Amino acid sequence: MDAISGLLGGFAALANPETLLYMIGGFLIGTFFGAVPGLTSVLAIALLLPLTYSLDVTTALVACASIFMAGMCSGSITATTINIPGAPSSMMTALEGYPMQQRGEGAKALGHAALGSMIGGSLGALLLMVMAPLAADVALLIRTPGKFSLIAFALIVIIISQRGSITKGMIATLFGVMIATIGIDVVQPLARFTFGTGVLVQGIDMMPLIIGTFAISELLVQADSRSTRTVDPSMIKAAKVRRRDFIPPLSEVREIGALRYLKSAVIGYAVGILPGAGGSMAAFVSYAESMRSSKHPERYGKGNPEGIAAAECANNSMCGGAFVPMLTFGIPGDPTTAIVLGVLVINGLQPGPQFMTQQLDLIAPMFASLFVSALILIPLTLYLLGPYFLKIVSIRRDVLYSSIAIVALVGSYVATYSTFQMALALVFGVLAYYLRKQKYPTVCLLLGFVLGPSLEEYCRRALSINDGNPLIFFTSPDSLFFIALTVVFFYFMVIRKPKDNGLGTRPA
Amino acid sequence: MSLKPSSPHSSRRAGLSGEFYVPAALAIITLIYLISAIQLGPPMKAGNMTASFFPIATAIIMLIALSCAMVHALRGKARASAESSPADAESHDEIASGRQYAGLSLGAIGVVVLTAGYLLAFDLIGYFVATFVYVLLLCCLFGGGFRDKWLTKLIAAVAITLAGYLLFEVVFQVRLPTLWSQ
Numbered sequence: 001m002d003a004i005s006g007l008l009g010g011f012a013a014l015a016n017p018e019t020l021l022y023m024i025g026g027f028l029i030g031t032f033f034g035a036v037p038g039l040t041s042v043l044a045i046a047l048l049l050p051l052t053y054s055l056d057v058t059t060a061l062v063a064c065a066s067i068f069m070a071g072m073c074s075g076s077i078t079a080t081t082i083n084i085p086g087a088p089s090s091m092m093t094a095l096e097g098y099p100m101q102q103r104g105e106g107a108k109a110l111g112h113a114a115l116g117s118m119i120g121g122s123l124g125a126l127l128l129m130v131m132a133p134l135a136a137d138v139a140l141l142i143r144t145p146g147k148f149s150l151i152a153f154a155l156i157v158i159i160i161s162q163r164g165s166i167t168k169g170m171i172a173t174l175f176g177v178m179i180a181t182i183g184i185d186v187v188q189p190l191a192r193f194t195f196g197t198g199v200l201v202q203g204i205d206m207m208p209l210i211i212g213t214f215a216i217s218e219l220l221v222q223a224d225s226r227s228t229r230t231v232d233p234s235m236i237k238a239a240k241v242r243r244r245d246f247i248p249p250l251s252e253v254r255e256i257g258a259l260r261y262l263k264s265a266v267i268g269y270a271v272g273i274l275p276g277a278g279g280s281m282a283a284f285v286s287y288a289e290s291m292r293s294s295k296h297p298e299r300y301g302k303g304n305p306e307g308i309a310a311a312e313c314a315n316n317s318m319c320g321g322a323f324v325p326m327l328t329f330g331i332p333g334d335p336t337t338a339i340v341l342g343v344l345v346i347n348g349l350q351p352g353p354q355f356m357t358q359q360l361d362l363i364a365p366m367f368a369s370l371f372v373s374a375l376i377l378i379p380l381t382l383y384l385l386g387p388y389f390l391k392i393v394s395i396r397r398d399v400l401y402s403s404i405a406i407v408a409l410v411g412s413y414v415a416t417y418s419t420f421q422m423a424l425a426l427v428f429g430v431l432a433y434y435l436r437k438q439k440y441p442t443v444c445l446l447l448g449f450v451l452g453p454s455l456e457e458y459c460r461r462a463l464s465i466n467d468g469n470p471l472i473f474f475t476s477p478d479s480l481f482f483i484a485l486t487v488v489f490f491y492f493m494v495i496r497k498p499k500d501n502g503l504g505t506r507p508a
Numbered sequence: 509m510s511l512k513p514s515s516p517h518s519s520r521r522a523g524l525s526g527e528f529y530v531p532a533a534l535a536i537i538t539l540i541y542l543i544s545a546i547q548l549g550p551p552m553k554a555g556n557m558t559a560s561f562f563p564i565a566t567a568i569i570m571l572i573a574l575s576c577a578m579v580h581a582l583r584g585k586a587r588a589s590a591e592s593s594p595a596d597a598e599s600h601d602e603i604a605s606g607r608q609y610a611g612l613s614l615g616a617i618g619v620v621v622l623t624a625g626y627l628l629a630f631d632l633i634g635y636f637v638a639t640f641v642y643v644l645l646l647c648c649l650f651g652g653g654f655r656d657k658w659l660t661k662l663i664a665a666v667a668i669t670l671a672g673y674l675l676f677e678v679v680f681q682v683r684l685p686t687l688w689s690q
Contacts, residue, residue, distance in 0.1 A: 467556075
């Protein structure tokens with residue numbers, strides 16, 4: 001009963017004009033960053049991170065949630081109209097949306113994408129509200145050896161989900177773990193890897209790492225491009241959409257069917273819970289399942305609304321699932337939830353099994369923001385701004401990237417009022433640029449950095465309570481469960497690799 | 509990507525690409541890390557892990573992974589050399605080149621140099637002057653030089669500087685360094 005009233009209180013918190021303003025502002029920012037090719041909602045949230053020092057934690061979380069939701073659906077705009085997915089999660093939408101655009105049904109494709117996102121996002125948020133307290137109860141059963149095995153499981157799954165570049169995923173993750181060991185030891189008061197400098201004793205802050213990895217490296221990558229605008233203006237003229245065509249015909253919605261929407265939402269939510277999977281994996285799995293179970297699989301790839309609905313429903317539902325491991329175990333599975341974890345840590349909060357009950361008043365507005373963003377803001381934004389989306393995202397690159405540079409660098413300064421943090425952001429930016437050029441997944445770097453300290457702490461604590469005997473990890477039932485789960489995942493994802501499904505593409 | 513100052517000719521002479529050099533550079537960093545970890549003390553004491561155990565274990569696994577990546581890069585290079593004719597190699601180099609120095613394109617180097625200069629100037633001459641100059645130069649870098657639409661770039665630099673000030677100092681009450689506060 002307390003949980004229900006707490007969750008309803010979250011919706012009431014959105015009635016606060018300031019909170020509401022941040023939710024709508026966050027949604028619009030997320031829409032813009034998700035729609036502009038090359039920018040992502042992760043970058044938007046990364047740029048927001050420094051501002052959370054001055055923001056109320058609830059407001060910051062509400063803004064993060066709406067950016068997350070908006071970023072997942074807005075990638076479909078450029079994917080449909082000009083065949084350039086604004087975000088990796090919209091790759092499958094491009095497969096169906098662009099053929100529809102070519103036969104003059106672009107607005108309808110966007111309508112199907114928005115409807116799918118709306119249904120998926122709302123169901124994902126509802127599932128989060130229902131399932132997260134249950135997951136928190138389960139989390140209470142996990143003891144120290146189990147926590148180590150759980151984090152190891154998360155890291156291993158993140159690494160092996162980097163198909164075709166597992167070694168690179170492993171290197172990036174371990175490098176993140178190494179960076180996290182700089183500073184005071186997690187168990188005893190001993191400074192490590194400071195190389196005689198006082199500035200490293202406190203360790204590396206998450207903010208310069210995030211700003212460097214996602215914002216500065218993006219500036220360096222974009223500096224190679226010669227175009228002056230983010231989207232070629234000639235493409236905009238050829239891709240006009242009218243507002244009245246946005247509403248998808250009821251007959252097509254019926255043909256897609258409630259079951260397909262529901263199944264896609266559940267798939268997206270489940271994929272979201274998995275570490276390292278993300279929106280593109282959710283969209284891919286759901287799309288493949290939709291094609292498999294369709295009465296007309298031959299229509300896929302030629303502009304089938306079913307494919308758009310399945311992909312968009314799943315990638316927005318994923319948003320709800322992604323919060324479950326972060327809030328209940330303190331284990332983020334993707335960069336967005338890792339940054340949200342950073343927002344919590346900046347405000348002195350540490351997620352864990354009791355977090356859901358003890359701090360429900362703080363996070364319930366975030367759940368509400370996810371739900372409201374999906375149910376109201378997605379269709380409303382499409383209807384009001386839809387015809388102008390392409391003009392909005394076709395922005396001058398010099399203005400866009402100069403603005404990003406200022407927000408990123410001055411934002412790094414905010415934490416300690418020192419240019420050292422700004423310099424660190426630049427160093428990490430250059431490092432991430434090299435890694436990105438060689439296709440090392442920088443997401444793994446961030447997750448290794450975030451999860452590394454907990455991995456070390458639980459490993460050492462588990463061994464110290466068992467006189468250094470590593471058998472504790474195999475005799476403790478919860479730990480054994482996660483080791484078995486790791487073996488199962490390793491078998492299915494590495495040894496018995498999933499087939500290509502004939503889609504001609506794989507999730508990013 | 510090559511880590512050497514490269515032209516098409518020099519990259520062909522060097523033979524190896526960033527696929528090899530990036531893990532090699534990371535291997536050097538990891539070796540320094542491993543030596544520092546060993547200097548922290550023995551990894552186990554009285555049956556318990558010490559502060560050096562986890563870093564040593566991490567560094568060793570990292571070195572193994574980096575070795576695999578380097579061997580993979582070397583094998584890939586050897587396979588590519590065996591399969592492609594000299595003409596193919598030349599055309600490939602021409603496509604991949606675009607002038608690069610230490611693996612950074614000229615544009616990326618521009619951003620790094622400007623940003624490093626901005627960091628130095630930020631404390632010395634304050635937010636306003638440093639940001640205005642930095643934004644103006646970045647606009648030139650991303651917008652194809654100063655001559656093209658210079659007035660727009662000038663207005664953009666003033667607007668972004670003022671917007672940044674309003675966002676951080678006024679809305680979020682972050683005290684930014686100013687020339688008169690030095």
